[in-house]
Amino acid sequence: MSRGRRYGLVVAVDRLPAADPDDSRDHVDAMLSSLRPLVAARSGAWAPAGGEGSGDGVLGVHPPARADAAALGASLLRSLCHHQPVDFPSGWFESYLAVNRRVAAAVAASASASATVWTHGHQLQLLPRMLRRMRPDLTVVAHLHSTFPPAESFARLPEHRALLSGLLGADVIALPHQRAVDNLLDLAARVHGLPVRDGRITLGHRALRVIAYPLPADTAGAGRLGRLAPVRAAGGRIREAMRVTGTVLLSVAGWDPADAVEQRLHAFERFLAEHRPAPGEVALLHVACGDPRTPAEDAQRERVDRLIAKINGTHASVGQAVVHYVRAEPDRRDLAALYLACDGILVTPTHHGTVTAAHEFIAARGGLGATVVVSELTSGVTDLPGAIAVNPHDTGSFADAIAQATGRHGPAPRARHADAPPALDGWAEHLITAMGTRGVGVAATPERRARRLPTGSHARHTRPGGYEVGGPPLAARRVVGR
Template sequence: MIRGRRYGLIVAADRLPPADPDDARESVDAALASLRPLVAAQSGAWAPAGGESGGDGVIGVAPPAGADAAALGARLLHSLDHHRPADFPAGWFDSYLSVNRRVAAAVAASASGAATVWVHGHQLQLLPRMLRRLRPDLTVAMHLHCAFPPAETYARLPEHRALLSGLLGADVIALPHHRAVDNLLDLAGRVHGLPVRDGRIAAGHRGVRVIAYPLPADTAAARRLAALPQLRAGAARLRAALRVTGPVLLSVAGWDPADAVEQRLDAFERFLAQHRPAPGTVALLHVACGEPRTPAEHGQRERVERLIAKINGSHASVGQAVVHYVRSDPDRRDLVALYLACDGMLATPTHHGAVAAAHEFVAARGELGATVVASESSSTAAALPGAIVVNPHDAIAFAAAVARAAGVGGPPPPARDADAPPAPEVWARRLLTAVQARAAATPAPRGVRTRRLPAAPGHTRPGGYAAGWAPLAARRAAGR
């Protein structure tokens, strides 16, 4: 075997982030890009699952046949984590397994002795256990940036045993909030019968620590970009093009139904029907990011576009829309220009730990003042004093929140950050410190025994963890 360069820190992710965080198209890309200085300072490397060729600091991973199916499976897992029904296509798991195997082989061959591997993304949930088998000397952190669903939802997926086995190969699993942590612990303990105590899952003779560690909003970058004259000039041009004399509310979202775009539009339509503002005195600017990929996302686009057409058909005048709709893929510079051009923001997902864009909106606007309508399902509401908090499923209350943000009945309340979030590089360094401290701690006692449960519907014997995914294809072939 030809030995190449070895690395003490490897970030295995579903993508290779941009070199400049300001080129990032979403908060996850920006957070991953912010890891680049830390990885470079430790002479580390990236192992992207997307098939990027190797180079300086990049471990090449050739994509297998069916890589698109694996990526779709990862997208559907993301939907499942947001409590959305997901129809997984036949054969997705075989492709998913193949991608994980290729990344595992590349990382195992490139990691130095006792190296640290940071695994990020839904496409690599099997990777920690594979690395545990190939290289038991490695320290592995598994980071998922979005919610983890309730045990009952996750257990409906036939492959949930293999996915949990993969996750439990890590030393530390980092999730975005405590509700997600509780859901994973419940799945491991109540459904799979693994001993769970004090935020730790006993997996064989090992203990896996599960922590809440959300991605931080890069508010410092938002303030830095907002001060650039060219961005301020671009925002002024955008605002002039809207031709709105009153408040403009901003909505930025992808196509995931959990972003509650339909609820935002419905609330805005109710507000218009109740208060009848003259065209040109208030508007909603909705920016739809990226392209839909799953059937649920394609359905979301069709419904959103019909609803926008309906609202403008009922409330707009010639040459003056009330909902301005843009399908785009803005980077952080574009987003900050949008923040400066608008007065308020609707940040109301149904299932999220935090909404980074809301914090960045407040930071970018600074002394201009910012109004935020936040979801009570999100921790953003508690972290932004002055935010108008609403249940996005309560149509009447949501419409009242929109009216308040539009200044009906008095000036809207200004939102502010309760505490400055840590810089992304500080956030990453703290997680690595926690992971490495966990690896240096005393291992779980060898006397820990797995609690066995009867083989009943809805329960999985602990042997499902030990068996992992190896017998999965055989079970399927046998029709079991």
Template sequence: MPESNENGNGYDFVVVANRLAVNHVTNEDGTTGWERSPGGLVTALAPLMESSEGAWVGWHGAADDVLEPFDHGDMHLVPVPLSSEDIEDYYEGFSNGTLWPLYHDVIARPDFHRHWFEAYRRVNQRFAEHTAQVAAPKATVWVQDYQLQLVPAMLRDLRPDLTIGFFNHIPFPPPGLFAQLPWRHSVLRGLLGADLIGFQRASDASNFRRAVHNRMGYYVEDEMIHVPLQTNAPDHGSPLAGFNADADRGTAVRVNSAPPAGVARLVEAKEFPISIDTATITALAKREDIIARSQEIREELGNPETVLLGVDRLDYTKGIRHRMKAYEELLQNGSLTVGQVCMVQVASPSREGVESYRLLKEEIEQTVGRISGEFDTLSHPAIRYLHHSYPIEEMVALYMAADVMLVTALRDGMNLVAKEYVAARRGDDGVLVLSEFTGAADQLRQALLINPHDVDELKAAILRATTMDSEDASARMENLRRQVVHHDVRRWATDFLDRLGELTGVVSVKG
């Protein structure tokens, strides 16, 4: 089990995530070591951990491997071991085969398997136990994302002295969709172990509160949920220790229209839109080598008048097929011509062992081949498809090289690519075409907002973006940049933790 800090009191601030804040790397000389992960979450929280005796609990990325806790820089890292079976059932199974498609509006069909949920419960319990061991008395614990939705209640049972926050990085579905989940009550009870539950959008927070009200019968007032204390006591006679699938079969729930009598915990569920490390992106966009690289990219594409760019993880939620269909039809009807325009699509590999992702990859590659074969010229490509992951320096160069950014996700918690594109613009040029089904659409209102399911609307937005008056484009981008600069990822973390610190967790409610 993990150890406490050198004073023996544990750590005052603990982050719990599926992955640790570091990646295992092999150096050029053959030695191995650790390097800090480049993601925005680590960037936001690392400074807070360094100044507050922080620890990070998560899986270190290697199955069937047990590591002792270790320090990296000023962070204490607590590896949670996962077996190959855990990865298959907890991560690839329940997290990404059940929750991911269900929470993304069933764009793909979710699968429901009891042994997947049992693995999910078992791994969540392991995360909770490691966290309980390493947290100082009255510490603040921040649990991250959909893979760990049972941890808050499990942790509260183990350590009721803790202040617990949870943030859901992906959408939360409407109650009608969420009701399909056989273990819906277990997930709701798990999340309600937190004092503060954060979501990307106000609609996601509302969906959660409505699900709690409808399924659990708890009184909900504005953003506050009244949780009777006895509901958090686990049923230790159950093989699932308070997260019994049998309890999820009931449908008759008495919905309370008034606060419960006696003592209840108040749990707040509200939106805290995440953002990016704006300072790093803007600094990279000023580097001479990256500026030169952006110009080189345009030359490699044959110096078209307009470069369209899509950057996505290869996932069925990202709307890549819809984007390519719209582009292909614009080429077919002559609204756009190769040489005038070129599309670049970066699709980083994702879950390649999953059948639905393998089929999506094949379909995208066939579409790219068809467009290239019909419209490429000797000097100008119609489309450049890049099935790779790239370092942030290359991504910033791509953002700077692109005149139009196409973000056409069918459903997305936030979509930080849209914000990265805005941050990378050195001037006030560039146009963002943005799906209204992304969390980013709530903040980036000056983008060209579209319904990606409507291919004609998407085509019209692409045409408008390629011909937009420079003054209109400049005014829009100036507004977008102001929003992204003022609301970066550090402000997101600070806003969440400040609010978490204000909550007491238990209140007396008069009957």
């Protein structure tokens, strides 16, 4: 970073995104990578909490000694937001606080007067309030791509006041869907006693907006990659290697239990037991992305390994698996090749989430057609006419959905987009532009309806506006979210 240089736009993130969106390892990384041209065009800068690199356009953030504990805390917060029981280790919050302070110091020293700051990710939830205290001239938007849990779950975390106080330092909080917005507003009003009306939370003389601003699927990028000759060739090699004459269903997920990998496997096992297809006639290709980041994810990996071994031991034949299992970190090109190699995809989170992978699967396959099984608990199912909706917790109906997707009840239905999905780069530009005006409104959609909560009955509650971030040390260990 050049000494004395100031930036009118700073994007503070958990990690520095890939320089090329096609090199991205997940959808969120692709979204952040799509911001690079916009940040460069505005002579902006990145502030990565992980401390990756420094120089022109990247602020030098030196992680504290226990930065790994802060990253673990962010992973645990993500799991809590996904309705999973989590075990927060002793000392996590002190390290988490230290990371936020270092990023805040770097941003405050490098942002120009009245600059715009976009914070993204669970590792930086304290950052907006810190910046408001250090640089009240800045406009800050806090963006979380994960859902926000019900107030009862989040309030079990002893540090919930500090975390909410941190978020409420922003001018706008952007969440992926309306249910997440409602949960945050409910936490602010019912648990913390703050006045809430029409999607705004009042804190003293200012009000901040909480908006539903879902991250769109990168359908344009997926469609472009699906037309590339090298990607199509790679997809052909994957399909040939599996030696399946019938239907191949794809499952791509990390180790978050909320992705419902175990539910998918149990349903596929039941489908095999009920319909008994010959090995090589139907297969499931499961791609496990990345490494587990929490103890719960470690435990899930062990269960998934055992379950896949059991299914193959029962239903496969020599040299012909029924579940093809790969641990990998596919980039966007690899994902497009996987999409082309398979006939259908399972996108079945266990709670209110999104179906971006389903949209990208359809776009990548183009005229080949796409069969999609989605969770009826997700956001945006109505945007996919022809998709097979299922409750992932109902193993029997899930197995029936797999039978329908594999043509056991007639031709498998083909899914399509109800409307042309918004472009990923346009989404990012609109959000960054909206950040330029405090309290800016965002065009109303069904996901952004007004929210009114009573405010007169909460006068006795402690308000996070007066809470000092960085409270007393934690007890040894606490399980939150059960």
